[in-house]
Amino acid sequence: MIRHSFQKKNIFIRLPFSADFLTLAMAFADKGARGFGYGDRETGGLVLAIEELFSFYERESTKGSTVEIEMEDQGYRLVLSLFFCLADPDMRAFNLTWNVNHDSQESLEMLGPMIAARTLSSLRLEFGADEKVILRLTRNREYSMAERVALPPSGNTSTLRLLNPSRDDLYHFASMAATYGSPFLPPFLARPEMAADMLESGHLNALLVAGDDWIMGGVLWKPLTDSCLELYGPYLFIDNPDDEAMTLLMDEAVKCISRSWFKGLVRRQGALAGHERFFDFLGEIQLSGKNDVNATYYYRQLKEESSGVVYCTGNLAIFLDEQYRRLCLPRQIRTASNLRLRNASVLAVELENARSLAVMRPLCAGKDLDTNIRAHLDLLHGQGIENFIVELDTGRSEDVAFADALEKNSFLPRLLIPDAGLGDLVIYDHCKLNAQS
Amino acid sequence: MNLDALIPDYVRNFQAYHPSRPDHILQLEYGVPFLNRLNNNENPLGPPPAAARVIAAFTPDRASLYPNGDSYDLRQALGDRIGIAPDRFLVGNGSCDVIASVIKAFCQLGDNIITADKTFAVYEWVAEFSGIEARLVPLLGYTFDPQAILDRIDDRTKIIFVCNPNNPTGSYWKRQVLVDFLEKAGNNLIVVVDEAYREYVEDPEYPDSIDLMKRFPNLVTFRTFSKMYALAGLRVGYLAGNDDVVEVVRQTSVAYSVNVQAQQAALAAISDDHEHIIATRTMVRMAKSFMLAICDNLALDTVSGEGNYMMIKVPINDMMMYRRLMKRGMMVRTMTGFRFPGWIRITLREKSVMELFAEALQKEIKSIQSTGRTW
Ligand SMILES: Cc1ncc(COP(=O)(O)O)c(C=O)c1O
Numbered sequence: 001m002i003r004h005s006f007q008k009k010n011i012f013i014r015l016p017f018s019a020d021f022l023t024l025a026m027a028f029a030d031k032g033a034r035g036f037g038y039g040d041r042e043t044g045g046l047v048l049a050i051e052e053l054f055s056f057y058e059r060e061s062t063k064g065s066t067v068e069i070e071m072e073d074q075g076y077r078l079v080l081s082l083f084f085c086l087a088d089p090d091m092r093a094f095n096l097t098w099n100v101n102h103d104s105q106e107s108l109e110m111l112g113p114m115i116a117a118r119t120l121s122s123l124r125l126e127f128g129a130d131e132k133v134i135l136r137l138t139r140n141r142e143y144s145m146a147e148r149v150a151l152p153p154s155g156n157t158s159t160l161r162l163l164n165p166s167r168d169d170l171y172h173f174a175s176m177a178a179t180y181g182s183p184f185l186p187p188f189l190a191r192p193e194m195a196a197d198m199l200e201s202g203h204l205n206a207l208l209v210a211g212d213d214w215i216m217g218g219v220l221w222k223p224l225t226d227s228c229l230e231l232y233g234p235y236l237f238i239d240n241p242d243d244e245a246m247t248l249l250m251d252e253a254v255k256c257i258s259r260s261w262f263k264g265l266v267r268r269q270g271a272l273a274g275h276e277r278f279f280d281f282l283g284e285i286q287l288s289g290k291n292d293v294n295a296t297y298y299y300r301q302l303k304e305e306s307s308g309v310v311y312c313t314g315n316l317a318i319f320l321d322e323q324y325r326r327l328c329l330p331r332q333i334r335t336a337s338n339l340r341l342r343n344a345s346v347l348a349v350e351l352e353n354a355r356s357l358a359v360m361r362p363l364c365a366g367k368d369l370d371t372n373i374r375a376h377l378d379l380l381h382g383q384g385i386e387n388f389i390v391e392l393d394t395g396r397s398e399d400v401a402f403a404d405a406l407e408k409n410s411f412l413p414r415l416l417i418p419d420a421g422l423g424d425l426v427i428y429d430h431c432k433l434n435a436q437s
Numbered sequence: 438m439n440l441d442a443l444i445p446d447y448v449r450n451f452q453a454y455h456p457s458r459p460d461h462i463l464q465l466e467y468g469v470p471f472l473n474r475l476n477n478n479e480n481p482l483g484p485p486p487a488a489a490r491v492i493a494a495f496t497p498d499r500a501s502l503y504p505n506g507d508s509y510d511l512r513q514a515l516g517d518r519i520g521i522a523p524d525r526f527l528v529g530n531g532s533c534d535v536i537a538s539v540i541k542a543f544c545q546l547g548d549n550i551i552t553a554d555k556t557f558a559v560y561e562w563v564a565e566f567s568g569i570e571a572r573l574v575p576l577l578g579y580t581f582d583p584q585a586i587l588d589r590i591d592d593r594t595k596i597i598f599v600c601n602p603n604n605p606t607g608s609y610w611k612r613q614v615l616v617d618f619l620e621k622a623g624n625n626l627i628v629v630v631d632e633a634y635r636e637y638v639e640d641p642e643y644p645d646s647i648d649l650m651k652r653f654p655n656l657v658t659f660r661t662f663s664k665m666y667a668l669a670g671l672r673v674g675y676l677a678g679n680d681d682v683v684e685v686v687r688q689t690s691v692a693y694s695v696n697v698q699a700q701q702a703a704l705a706a707i708s709d710d711h712e713h714i715i716a717t718r719t720m721v722r723m724a725k726s727f728m729l730a731i732c733d734n735l736a737l738d739t740v741s742g743e744g745n746y747m748m749i750k751v752p753i754n755d756m757m758m759y760r761r762l763m764k765r766g767m768m769v770r771t772m773t774g775f776r777f778p779g780w781i782r783i784t785l786r787e788k789s790v791m792e793l794f795a796e797a798l799q800k801e802i803k804s805i806q807s808t809g810r811t812w
Contacts, residue, residue: 254778259558261452276753276805277779301756304771305455307466328760330466 009036010072017058017067017084025054028069029080036073038141045119046080046139053082053135061086075201076143076194077121082135125348127363143191146178151237158211160245162252165208165218171196173208173218177235183293184269186232187354189220198222207253209236209245216240219249221257224266228420229257229302231267243274250278258302263419267298280327283415285429287387289356297415297427299327308423310394311336316403316426319413320394329418336400342366345402347376357387365398369405377409377430388430395422447568454562457768469766473790475783476770478604478634478746480667481790482717487709488668488702495698504700506692508675511704515675518707519647527683528703530694532633532661532674536598537563539657539676541689543595543627544569551589552598553581555606555776557631560598569595579606579740583618596627601644602634605775605782607742612644616652624655627682632658633674634744636665636714637721643743647677654679657686662699664745665717666706671699721745724785731795735802745785748772749798752805755781765797 011032015021029050033043054067061067067084119139126134149172165173174192178185188194188204198204208218217236224230234249257265267279270293275281279298286294309332310320317333324331345366350359358380366372377388390411392399403413411428418424441449457463460472483489508528516523529535536559544550546568552560554573564571572594574585581599590597599618602609610618615630622628630646646658661674673695676686706713725741732739732749741747751758755771758781762769772780783794 251778254773255554255776258773258776258778259452259561278754280754280757300754301760302773303455304756304759304774305457306760307458307462328467328757328764330463330760330763332466 008072009074010070011035012068012070014066014068017061017065018063019055019058022051022054022058025067025069026051029071032071032080033078033139036071036078038078038139041142042078042139046078046137048119049123049137049139050080050082053137057082057084057133057135074203075141076188076197076203077138077140080137080139082133082137084133085131086133120351121354122350122352124350125363127348140187141194141197143194145190146175146192148179149175151176151180152211152214152216154239158214160209160211160216160248162248163208163210163215165199165206167196167200169208169215170199170206170218173206173215176215176237177218180235180237182235182269184232184295189232189235195220205256207249207256209249211238217245217249219253221253221265223262225420225425227262228264228266228417229260229262231265232269246274247277254278254300254302260302263301263303263306264417265300265302266417266420268295270294271296272298282327282417283427285389285414285427287355287357289386297417299417301418306330306419308332308395309334310400310423311397312394312400312403314404315407316392316400316413320416320426323416327418329424331424336397341369341401343368345369345372347372349376349380351380351385355387356385357389358385360388360390362390362392362396362399362402365401369402370408373402373405373409373411390428390430391421392426392428393421394424394426445568448566451562451566453566454558463763463768467760467763467766469764471766472763472768473766473786473793474768475786475790475794476768477669478664478744478784479669480665480717480745481786482667482713482720484667484702485706485709485713488666488706491701491705492671492698495701499697502697503693504695504697507687508695508700511673511695511700512675514704514707515677519677521647521677522680525680525683526675526677527686527690528673528675528695528700529690530674530696530699531663531672532631532659532676533559534672534694535659535674535676535686535690536560538686538690539596539627539629540564540567540569542686548593548595549591550596550598551586551594553586553600553603555603556581556598556600557604557633558774560629560631576603576606576608578608579603579742580608581610583610583614583621587618587621590622590626592625594626596629597622598629598631600631600633601646602638602743604634604744605746605748605770605772605777606740607744607746609638609640609643609743611640611642612649613642615644615646616649619649619653619656624653627655627657628653629657629659629676633661633664635660636710637718637745638743639718640743650677650679654682657682662703662706665714666703666710668699668702668706671696671702673699673703717745720787721785723788724791727788727791728783728785728795731798735799737802740780746782747785748777748780748782750780752802755779758801761801762797765800767794767797 013028026047029046033046070081072079120137121140122138124136171192174189174195177189188198204222206220209216216238217234219233221229221231234246236245275298279300282297282299284294284296307330311334313336343366345368346363348361348363406428410431412431413426413428416424416426464472511528512523512526515526540563549570549572550564551572553576555576561571572589650656657676657678659676663669738750739747755773759771770782
């Protein structure tokens with residue numbers, strides 16, 4: 001079974017949440033990042049981000065409140081988390097787009113979080129119980145790209161065996177995968193040292209297949225959400241017409257994870273021939289960018305148990321009903337009552353700069369849903385973001401309340417990932433912008 | 438409260454087993470009026486007649502009294518039947534209960550247990566949530582691999598669990614294999630042989646493990662009333678071992694854990710099992726040959742041996758097959774959790790249910806074969 005028992009390497013401070021302590025917070029980020037052995041670029045990015053975010057949210061915070069800042073070194077990346085409580089938060093401030101108006105000084109200030117986000121690998125907002133807010137800033141270590149290495153000669157017919165990779169094995173495998181090429185090479189495979197660091201820190205699992213002295217292929221997996229793993233591959237460097245290598249890798253990978261606490265396994269790469277033996281087909285999403293790709297989503301349930309009640313109406317109910325039938329998922333769809341909406345809705349945005357992707361997640365529903373979504377799209381598009389995905393969790397009625405407003409803004413439900421959130425995650429993508437770009 | 442600080446790492450990291458929801462909820466969720474259970478290796482013929490009578494005659498006033506704390510009468514009856522002293526039995530709330538007692542009795546942090554990777558998971562689970570390392574040895578073919586197990590023994594190995602016959606593959610060690618194994622394993626550790634399905638085995642070379650305890654005092658046997666005796670709902674199972682071994686395990690087991698009705702029904706069951714065992718074995722034999730022919734026709738691989746179950750390899754992932762069969766009112770066991778992805782396990786049952794199951798399976802396989810798709 002999977003264990004995350006690696007030793008956590010972290011530092012921590014608690015400060016008054018006020019402008020007077022901004023420099024201390026910045027110094028913490030600076031000295032901490034350097035202490036963990038990160039260079040100027042990673043450190044600079046984090047310091048800039050904390051400067052923007054600390055000052056931005058400090059203005060929102062209650063006088064006399066505190067902020068706790070934790071920096072965790074995960075080997076391949078630093079995660080800086082700010083924990084604070086807001087007694088009576090103006091939740092709108094958690095939208096990236098609140099009131100952005102380029103003519104007013106106040107709204108220009110609201111660009112702070114946007115600027116901060118661009119220096120990071122990702123930025124994520126989480127809301128806990130008791131008005132707790134967590135801002136998670138991650139900055140990957142700078143890694144060099146893979147160098148070309150030799151690939152196994154074609155026509156190799158040696159007997160295949162599975163290999164539990166060492167750090168060096170995985171480094172070499174990643175270089176091979178990059179040399180072989182794939183439109184679905186995750187950043188950590190394009191940067192072999194990153195894959196090796198992730199393996200070592202327990203953030204990535206991998207299984208390789210070897211024959212004679214060659215690594216012939218491999219498969220990797222890591223958590224996508226708290227309840228769901230993501231699978232990468234199998235990457236095969238040989239022609240293996242009877243799929244022996246693929247079956248070996250997939251069966252063994254599933255065996256390794258079948259007694260973990262994850263409920264499902266998702267694969268979001270290209271089409272996989274003969275996927276039926278391993279996966280259910282979920283759907284496809286088109287991501288535009290340097291080289292446009294279709295991400296085909298596959299899913300494998302890992303636990304027999306899967307159930308739930310979803311309260312919703314309209315097109316979302318029709319979409320879900322169709323998907324639940326197709327996937328034989330036991331769900332009860334019930335008609336939702338009208339949710340009493342607050343004035344302001346809040347969207348959390350996770351920006352993934354490498355894929356020019358903004359993943360938006362509803363935090364709370366409000367009467368301004370429609371305009372809020374539009375404002376986010378405009379702002380992010382203006383910042384050069386090309387791909388927009390919205391994730392609705394069917395286990396949260398506040399999420400489901402976003403469905404109509406999403407459709408008004410040209411978002412369409414494309415697929416669902418069972419049990420990946422409190423309920424299932426419905427993935428919407430934005431057709432208009434994608435079609436234009 | 439800082440709950441996190443209270444929890445040992447091995448508990449926090451443990452993935453608890455979630456039992457399925459009750460049938461009435463599953464029926465609602467999958468939209469079926471009835472569910473045929475082929476997932477738990479239960480015996481649909483019900484308990485032997487004498488046990489059925491005891492259960493039917495149970496009056497509510499008896500529910501207000503505690504049961505006997507250590508299943509005294511049942512142990513006497515088992516002793517008479519098997520020919521050993523009643524003190525050499527420890528009765529538990531199902532044999533899963535005695536698995537936990539044995540691990541608690543012999544293992545401390547730093548120790549390990551050894552079993553197979555593809556077998557009944559409870560040995561591994563109890564060890565892991567108790568902070569004991571579970572060493573999992575791959576099966577050889579579909580059978581427990583004696584040499585590979587011996588190779589994993591070290592000076593912190595306390596218990597070896599051998600599931601005989603193995604759930605889910607049905608393979609078993611014959612007497613000579615077990616004897617050789619016990620000789621090589623030495624007597625510095627406990628060897629548990631789980632015989633949950635022993636009553637289904639007809640091979641005369643199947644070992645009499647209790648008899649072997651004379652030669653191998655470190656041998657412990659688990660048996661259950663849940664399978665052949667069809668008392669799964671009452672929860673009663675037991676272990677047998679040498680006096681001193683059982684005495685130690687008794688120290689770590691909770692008295693009064695076996696209820697009145699279970700003790701009495703089990704006692705009656707062993708007094709009246711002859712015809713019952715014959716009828717059950719006949720039913721299983723017929724179901725097996727029927728299903729083997731069906732699977733052969735559908736070109737599906739199977740694995741079966743002894744026990745009232747068999748495994749079938751399906752052309753789509755086993756979880757999807759489970760859900761598709763649930764939609765047809767057939768509940769099977771997926772084998773992903775047993776580390777056999779792509780396989781399902783079914784219970785071998787009475788003809789009428791096997792026919793319904795075969796029909797459902799045929800429909801699913803044909804629709805997969807005709808579209809080549811799982812949707
Ligand atoms: C091999 C094996 N041992 C033990 C048990 C548990 O039996 P009980 O109901 O006595 O706890 C089972 C039940 O499935 C089993 O398959």
